[in-house]
Amino acid sequence: MEHGDFHCWMEISRKNLAHNVAVLRRLVYPRGDIMGVVKANVYGHGIDVASYLASLGLRKFGVASLEEALELRRASVRGDIYILGGFFPYEAEAIVKEGFIPVVSSLEELEALRKEGLKQEKSVRFHLKVDTGMGRMGCLPRDFDDGFFSAVFSPPLVLTGVMTHFASAENDPEYTEWQFRKFCAFLKRWSLFGKSLEYHCANSAAFLSFPHMRLTLNRIGIALFGVSPNGDTQVVHSLGLRPVTTIRARVKLLKVLPPGFRVGYGGTFITSRRTKVAVVTLGYAQGLFRAFSNNFEVLVRGKRAPLIGTVSMDQVMIDVSHIDEVRQGDVVTFLGKDGEEEIRVEELARRAGTIPHEIFCSFGKLKHRLFI
Numbered sequence: 001m002e003h004g005d006f007h008c009w010m011e012i013s014r015k016n017l018a019h020n021v022a023v024l025r026r027l028v029y030p031r032g033d034i035m036g037v038v039k040a041n042v043y044g045h046g047i048d049v050a051s052y053l054a055s056l057g058l059r060k061f062g063v064a065s066l067e068e069a070l071e072l073r074r075a076s077v078r079g080d081i082y083i084l085g086g087f088f089p090y091e092a093e094a095i096v097k098e099g100f101i102p103v104v105s106s107l108e109e110l111e112a113l114r115k116e117g118l119k120q121e122k123s124v125r126f127h128l129k130v131d132t133g134m135g136r137m138g139c140l141p142r143d144f145d146d147g148f149f150s151a152v153f154s155p156p157l158v159l160t161g162v163m164t165h166f167a168s169a170e171n172d173p174e175y176t177e178w179q180f181r182k183f184c185a186f187l188k189r190w191s192l193f194g195k196s197l198e199y200h201c202a203n204s205a206a207f208l209s210f211p212h213m214r215l216t217l218n219r220i221g222i223a224l225f226g227v228s229p230n231g232d233t234q235v236v237h238s239l240g241l242r243p244v245t246t247i248r249a250r251v252k253l254l255k256v257l258p259p260g261f262r263v264g265y266g267g268t269f270i271t272s273r274r275t276k277v278a279v280v281t282l283g284y285a286q287g288l289f290r291a292f293s294n295n296f297e298v299l300v301r302g303k304r305a306p307l308i309g310t311v312s313m314d315q316v317m318i319d320v321s322h323i324d325e326v327r328q329g330d331v332v333t334f335l336g337k338d339g340e341e342e343i344r345v346e347e348l349a350r351r352a353g354t355i356p357h358e359i360f361c362s363f364g365k366l367k368h369r370l371f372i
């Protein structure tokens with residue numbers, strides 16, 4: 001499909017995605033593997049990206065929920081699908097039936113899985129989650145006891161992995177090391193080391209910054225897209241990870257406004273001179289936060305142009321006074337490259353006071369995606 005008719009769209013570079021997967025796998029191969037974390041519709045990139053990752057040889061995928069796991073199956077993604085976000089007891093039936101690998105945080109969940117396994121006469125693979133300081137899913141180390149572990153090892157349950165999750169891997173090395181030590185102490189305490197289990201703690205941030213936390217399995221989401229989890233692009237550059245995602249829209253109307261003219265809702269921008277304004281076909285309904293109002297630059301004909309005024313639902317205005325050759329229909333780049341210039345998602349995240357993950361999820365609202 002061509003983008004000729006689209007008002008706004010996302011482009012996904014297969015080549016760069018394949019490159020990133022190769023780079024990331026090489027860092028752990030053959031000792032360990034990468035789990036592609038593909039929750040939230042593959043970080044807003046669409047389920048086809050998961051199929052593509054599978055075609056590149058990824059065999060392990062992490063999702064947030066049973067619903068997302070079923071979506072992957074419907075997209076014919078083969079391999080192990082881990083439900084990282086936990087589940088409700090009533091979902092155990094489908095989990096066991098489909099052979100998904102749930103991450104377990106409580107005895108109740110274990111019991112629900114065991115019952116289902118007995119009922120369906122199937123063994124049930126699962127991973128155990130230890131909460132070493134995230135305060136979200138997982139069981140506190142102190143809440144495990146012999147009773148818990150006798151449940152863990154009750155057939156038809158089959159423990160195939162143990163994990164924890166870091167709260168601040170992108171900005172607090174000390175706390176992350178402390179969590180890692182707690183995880184290791186837990187494994188030791190319950191003699192879980194050295195078994196043929198999958199051990200995993202690293203998300204992208206930990207994986208990139210702390211090589212000793214790369215274990216037999218590593219849960220990688222944002223880094224697949226060549227993106228730094230904390231805005232510091234040095235580590236992604238040094239590894240040679242490449243941006244995958246481009247967001248584009250078009251110039252719909254060009255006009256010249258006199259000095260002192262208000263632009264957009266609320267009149268948050270007033271022209272200080274004769275200003276050539278382009279109305280562009282992307283707004284907050286398509287994922288561009290209102291927080292970017294008067295607070296961002298886009299690329300037109302290889303040059304930067306500032307957003308002016310408030311971001312509307314389906315449109316936004318830019319100042320193109322300095323770009324003579326702009327025409328109606330011109331492509332406007334919100335994320336990615338145009339000529340020599342590039343806008344990275346880390347820059348959008350910084351300007352909006354958020355993280356790249358949220359920017360991607362927001363652009364998940366875009367209807368059109370092109371694999372290039």
Ligand SMILES: *Cc1c(COP(=O)(O)O)cnc(C)c1O
Pocket residue numbers: 037039084165202203204205219220221222223229357
């Ligand atoms: C989302 C998620 C990840 C991946 O995080 P990234 O920062 O995108 O690499 C890893 N582990 C868990 C439990 C997650 O929920």
